[in-house]
Amino acid sequence: MSFTYKPKKKKRKTTHGFITRSRNKGGKKVLQRRRRRGRAKLTV
DSSP: OOOSOOOOHHHHHHHHSHHHHHHSHHHHHHHHHHHHHTOSOOOO
């Protein structure tokens, strides 16, 4: 049996990082929502 979650820092950054989020329309919306909500941390 193998585990589903195998954490990798690079993968985490490239999929959920700030730069990636700010590149596309949907990601910008995510950031906008999180800012509006007053999150201490916007992304990874």
